[in-house]
Amino acid sequence: xxxxxxxxxxxxxxxxxxxxxxxxxxxxxxxxxxxxxxxxxxxxxxxxxxxxxxxxxxxxxxxxxxxxxxxxxxxxxxx
Numbered sequence: 001x002x003x004x005x006x007x008x009x010x011x012x013x014x015x016x017x018x019x020x021x022x023x024x025x026x027x028x029x030x031x032x033x034x035x036x037x038x039x040x041x042x043x044x045x046x047x048x049x050x051x052x053x054x055x056x057x058x059x060x061x062x063x064x065x066x067x068x069x070x071x072x073x074x075x076x077x078x079x
Contacts, residue, residue: 014054022047 007013022043029039 010058011055014051014058018047018050018054021050 025043025046026036026039028034029036
């Protein structure tokens with residue numbers, strides 16, 4: 001686990017982060033003269049998959065933390 005505190009709004013932060021990276025994919029394709037239609041599909045697929053994975057992991061972490069609080073444990077985190 002990271003020592004950094006979790007963002008206040010992790011779901012929105014994940015959307016913004018992955019949207020920026022998808023924009024970078026499009027920018028690189030535009031600069032290099034790539035096919036923007038295909039690149040748009042790749043960027044969109046990246047955005048959906050990466051955002052979905054981030055949300056899935058956030059949800060898992062929240063569920064483990066809630067289970068740890070209810071059982072009085074440490075949330076199942078390993079040192």
